[in-house]
Amino acid sequence: xxxxxxxxxxxxxxxxxxxxxxxxxxxxxxxxxxxxxxxxxxxxxxxxxxxxxxxxxxxxxxxxxxxxxxxxxxxxxxxxxxxxxxxxxxxxxxxxxxxxxxxxxxxxxxxxxxxxxxxxxxxxxxxxxxxxxxxxxxxxxxxxxxxxxxxxxxxxxxxxxxxxxxxxxxxxxxxxxxxxxxxxxxxxxxxxxxxxxxxxxxxxxxxxxxxxxxxxxxxxxxxxx
Amino acid sequence: xxxxxxxxxxxxxxxxxxxxxxxxxxxxxxxxxxxxxxxxxxxxxxxxxxxxxxxxxxxxxxxxxxxxxxxxxxxxxxxxxxxxxxxxxxxxxxxxxxxxxxxxxxxxxxxxxxxxxxxxxxxxxxxxxxxxxxxxxxxxxxxxxxxxxxxxxxxxxxxxxxxxxxxxxxxxxxxxxxxxxxxxxxxxxxxxxxxxxxxxxxxxxxxxxxxxxxxxxxxxxxxxxxxxxxxxxxxxxxxxxxxxxxxxxxxxxxxxxxxxxxxxxxxxxxxxxxxxxxxxxxxxxxxxxxxxxxxxxxxxxxxxxxxxxxxxxxxxxxxxxxxxxxxxxxxxxxxxxxxxxxxxxxxxxxxxxxxxxxxxxxxxxxxxxxxxxxxxxxxxxxxxxxxxxxxxxxxxxxxxxxxxxxxxxxxxxxxxxxxxxxxxxxxxxxxxxxxxxxxxxxxxxxxxxxxxxxxxxxxxxxxxxxxxxxxxxxxxxxxxxxxxxxxxxxxxxxxxxxxxxxxxxxxxxxxxxxxxxxxxxxxxxxxxxxxxxxxxxxxxxxxxxxxxxx
Numbered sequence: 001x002x003x004x005x006x007x008x009x010x011x012x013x014x015x016x017x018x019x020x021x022x023x024x025x026x027x028x029x030x031x032x033x034x035x036x037x038x039x040x041x042x043x044x045x046x047x048x049x050x051x052x053x054x055x056x057x058x059x060x061x062x063x064x065x066x067x068x069x070x071x072x073x074x075x076x077x078x079x080x081x082x083x084x085x086x087x088x089x090x091x092x093x094x095x096x097x098x099x100x101x102x103x104x105x106x107x108x109x110x111x112x113x114x115x116x117x118x119x120x121x122x123x124x125x126x127x128x129x130x131x132x133x134x135x136x137x138x139x140x141x142x143x144x145x146x147x148x149x150x151x152x153x154x155x156x157x158x159x160x161x162x163x164x165x166x167x168x169x170x171x172x173x174x175x176x177x178x179x180x181x182x183x184x185x186x187x188x189x190x191x192x193x194x195x196x197x198x199x200x201x202x203x204x205x206x207x208x209x210x211x212x213x214x215x216x217x218x219x220x221x222x223x224x225x
Numbered sequence: 226x227x228x229x230x231x232x233x234x235x236x237x238x239x240x241x242x243x244x245x246x247x248x249x250x251x252x253x254x255x256x257x258x259x260x261x262x263x264x265x266x267x268x269x270x271x272x273x274x275x276x277x278x279x280x281x282x283x284x285x286x287x288x289x290x291x292x293x294x295x296x297x298x299x300x301x302x303x304x305x306x307x308x309x310x311x312x313x314x315x316x317x318x319x320x321x322x323x324x325x326x327x328x329x330x331x332x333x334x335x336x337x338x339x340x341x342x343x344x345x346x347x348x349x350x351x352x353x354x355x356x357x358x359x360x361x362x363x364x365x366x367x368x369x370x371x372x373x374x375x376x377x378x379x380x381x382x383x384x385x386x387x388x389x390x391x392x393x394x395x396x397x398x399x400x401x402x403x404x405x406x407x408x409x410x411x412x413x414x415x416x417x418x419x420x421x422x423x424x425x426x427x428x429x430x431x432x433x434x435x436x437x438x439x440x441x442x443x444x445x446x447x448x449x450x451x452x453x454x455x456x457x458x459x460x461x462x463x464x465x466x467x468x469x470x471x472x473x474x475x476x477x478x479x480x481x482x483x484x485x486x487x488x489x490x491x492x493x494x495x496x497x498x499x500x501x502x503x504x505x506x507x508x509x510x511x512x513x514x515x516x517x518x519x520x521x522x523x524x525x526x527x528x529x530x531x532x533x534x535x536x537x538x539x540x541x542x543x544x545x546x547x548x549x550x551x552x553x554x555x556x557x558x559x560x561x562x563x564x565x566x567x568x569x570x571x572x573x574x575x576x577x578x579x580x581x582x583x584x585x586x587x588x589x590x591x592x593x594x595x596x597x598x599x600x601x602x603x604x605x606x607x608x609x610x611x612x613x614x615x616x617x618x619x620x621x622x623x624x625x626x627x628x629x630x631x632x633x634x635x636x637x638x639x640x641x642x643x644x645x646x647x648x649x650x651x652x653x654x655x656x657x658x659x660x661x662x663x664x665x666x667x668x669x670x671x672x673x674x675x676x677x678x679x680x681x682x683x684x685x686x687x688x689x690x691x692x693x694x695x696x697x698x699x700x701x702x703x704x705x706x707x708x709x710x711x712x713x714x715x716x717x718x719x720x721x722x723x724x725x726x727x728x729x730x731x732x733x734x735x736x737x738x739x740x741x742x743x744x745x746x747x748x749x750x751x752x753x754x755x756x757x758x759x760x761x762x763x764x765x766x767x768x769x770x771x772x773x774x775x
Contacts, residue, residue: 068604074589216696216735 026066027093037092070097151178240323252540270313321609322535386421397431398460404437418450584627617693653682665713667757692725
């Protein structure tokens with residue numbers, strides 16, 4: 001899932017300073033699951049904002065709305081009639097959701113209330129760890145299910161480097177060396193020959209904004225290409 | 226040759242019976258009046274830009290059209306069963322037949338209405354095509370609509386005769402034209418000739434479109450009365466001088482130049498649907514057809530039906546129509562609405578396509594794929610039993626396998642695939658044909674009944690639409706031991722569910738690739754389109770498949 005973290009309150013306050021009517025928009029999918037931007041967090045942020053306005057002569061107003069996903073236009077359309085009543089929007093969705101919201105309401109300033117951090121896993125309530133950089137060329141088959149792009153500080157595809165300290169990384173002794181972990185697991189599975197294979201460099205030109213059409217749907221969108 | 230059984234339990238549901246009519250021109254008024262007469266309450270949204278009232282297109286030169294239109298408008302406004310909403314604009318339309326929620330503005334106020342059915346009755350917009358001829362409109366170079374209005378005055382007609390005036394009509398060079406436009410021109414030509422023996426009509430024309438009731442007779446009447454026709458594939462040269470237009474045409478029949486300086490030059494008009502059509506198509510989620518009319522060319526589509534149950538398109542909304550066509554459409558819509566809404570209770574199949582709410586992740590794939598607009602969502606996808614046509618496109622697109630069609634569930638079909646294949650005698654090439662029940666199934670049954678030469682190992686699997694054929698079924702058939710698989714859909718544009726054939730084709734093209742990747746000769750799979758009367762072709766395709774894989 002996509003994991004996000006709420007921005008510091010001071011930063012959010014600064015972003016929306018001067019707007020008298022702000023709608024806090026939550027998203028009910030990834031950011032809700034990682035406890036950053038669901039209906040509950042929308043309510044909390046709106047309350048915080050209201051509290052901070054208490055001493056103001058003309059306190060700003062804050063509305064709340066949470067859609068199932070800000071990355072689907074059908075769900076965003078539920079906001080069509082609400083948004084015009086506000087001067088600004090404060091989105092708690094991931095970066096994709098925030099941009100899709102801003103695209104739908106180009107006349108209204110949209111501000112982020114969360115920082116989108118990574119694609120990760122849920123270790124326990126409120127505890128998430130990064131696992132994937134969405135590099136577009138998965139090598140997990142030859143690296144024993146451990147991603148060197150994400151887990152190695154240098155994103156090396158042929159490791160380890162000279163900076164490995166046994167099991168930890170030279171940049172941070174608390175950070176395990178990804179290639180050490182890969183070696184260990186391949187050895188355990190009796191597949192150490194895999195580490196000898198030279199892995200060609202990823203085509204990093206794929207890092208431009210991408211469009212993905214699933215096989216089977218290609219003909220459907222042929223005319224739009 | 227067995228087929229899946231169709232068990233359908235029925236249930237009674239309550240539905241809304243109010244009807245929304247969109248469009249305040251003649252067609253909309255007539256529809257509102259006729260529907261109210263049957264006892265339903267009507268909300269008439271007078272959408273200002275839903276075309277000009279289109280009287281001249283509908284009424285031609287009928288002298289009292291304004292009176293009859295005004296009379297109808299007054300009667301509709303006075304009808305207690307009709308709520309007239311002036312200056313209306315539809316904003317959103319959610320829901321399904323029997324339960325639409327419409328949000329609109331009327332005179333600036335927001336209104337929400339619950340209706341059971343929607344009738345779209347927008348009108349034609351007439352636009353003079355003078356710019357294509359490089360002409361400016363003036364007192365003497367005028368549009369057909371303006372000339373029709375002049376003809377409604379008896380003094381004008383008297384003057385045509387008294388001053389020995391000539392009227393030239395120009396048509397067919399700026400556009401292809403159509404019989405209704407032709408009828409309007411022929412009416413005007415005859416009216417000029419009948420104004421008196423000194424008034425003359427010239428018609429400069431390319432093709433004369435007379436494929437309509439009485440048009441040949443009308444054409445002949447005009448000629449008999451003295452109208453002169455110049456038929457040419459090239460437009461004449463026209464000069465706009467201070468003292469009026471001058472026309473020069475090289476007549477290809479008598480092979481000489483003909484000059485004329487008519488008192489009036491009447492320019493043809495384009496008759497197109499209003500801009501509002503594309504907007505309404507979007508809001509109502511109905512298909513926009515050729516030229517911006519609100520109906521696609523589909524043989525399964527009854528005259529006033531859109532691709533969505535409970536939303537009807539009538540009159541010039543769906544095609545260029547004259548008054549009698551429009552009346553027929555209104556009557557058809559009334560009949561359909563009575564059948565749909567009845568007394569407000571409706572028997573519907575308890576299960577058409579059913580969503581497993583536990584499995585649904587609200588990805589909206591079904592909502593986006595349903596060609597009947599039968600799907601909406603609360604927190605999970607919901608399928609309206611009134612609107613669902615059980616084509617199964619959604620079921621085969623659902624990424625969670627959360628939708629099943631009663632009688633055609635994945636389990637039932639996979640079981641059938643297994644049973645059919647295991648029932649084929651060893652030695653005969655095993656061929657499974659997935660047949661759309663609207664076309665290929667009938668063709669296959671006929672081929673069997675007429676004892677066409679069919680492969681012994683051929684078995685038919687009935688599907689409600691080719692759009693129900695899941696890639697999974699095709700792959701399973703091969704896994705279970707099929708030697709060949711046929712997926713047989715309706716011809717493109719003939720699919721009862723509009724996009725079923727297309728979905729099937731997309732999927733099978735995808736499956737070809739999968740077969741190649743897995744090392745199976747893709748010639749063992751074939752996607753074909755058929756009509757129900759194509760039994761010989763059915764047999765030929767099946768036999769060819771047998772030869773190929775045998």
